[in-house]
Amino acid sequence: MKINGKALTYGILAGIGILLFYISVLTIFQSYGFALSEFRRLWLWIVPLALGFGMQIGLYTSIKHDAAINTGMAASGGVSGGSMIACCSHYLLNIIPLIGITGLSAFTSFLMAYQKAFFSIGIASSILGIILMLNHKSKMKIMKGGLD
Numbered sequence: 506m507k508i509n510g511k512a513l514t515y516g517i518l519a520g521i522g523i524l525l526f527y528i529s530v531l532t533i534f535q536s537y538g539f540a541l542s543e544f545r546r547l548w549l550w551i552v553p554l555a556l557g558f559g560m561q562i563g564l565y566t567s568i569k570h571d572a573a574i575n576t577g578m579a580a581s582g583g584v585s586g587g588s589m590i591a592c593c594s595h596y597l598l599n600i601i602p603l604i605g606i607t608g609l610s611a612f613t614s615f616l617m618a619y620q621k622a623f624f625s626i627g628i629a630s631s632i633l634g635i636i637l638m639l640n641h642k643s644k645m646k647i648m649k650g651g652l653d
Contacts, residue, residue: 509567516563520555527551550624557631564638568645 531540544551 512563512567515566516559516561518559519562520559523555523558524551527555547620547624550621550628554624554627554631557628557635561631561634561638564635564642568638568642 528537528540528544531543
C-alpha cells in the first residue's frame with residue numbers, strides 16, 4: 506500500500522497537534538512543569554492515542570470518502586479526542602471555585618478514578634477506526650482493479 510505524502514503530512518501534524526493540545530491544556534490550568542510531569546507519568550497511554558489519531562487522519566485524507574467512512578471517522582476521532590479531553594478535564598475543575606461553582610468534587614474524583622479507562626476506550630476506538638479505514642481502502646483498491 507502506497508503512502509500518500511499529503512496523508513502522511515496530515516497524519517503527523519494531527520498526532521503532534523493532539524499532543525500539543527494535551528500539553529497546552531495542562532500548562533494553562535496548572536503549569537508547563539506539571540504538564541511534562543503528567544506526560545511522563547501517562548505517556549504509555551497518551552502516545553498510542555496520539556499515534557492512533559494521527560493514523561486515522563492520515564488514512565482519512567488518503568481515501569475516497571462516503572457517508573459510512575465520514576460517520577466512522579467522526580465517531581472514532583471524537584472518542585479519541587474526547588478521551589484526551591476527559592483525561593485533562595479534571596484539571597479544568599481547579600478553576601471552578603474561582604468562578605463560584607461548588608459541588609463538583611465527586612465529578613473530579615470520577616474522572617481521576619477512570620482516567621486510564623477513558624484512555625483505553627480512546628485507544629480501542631482508534632484501532633477500530635484504523636481497521637475500518639484500512640478495510641475501506643482495500644475495498645477501493647479491489648474496485649479499481651488493484652490500482653492504488
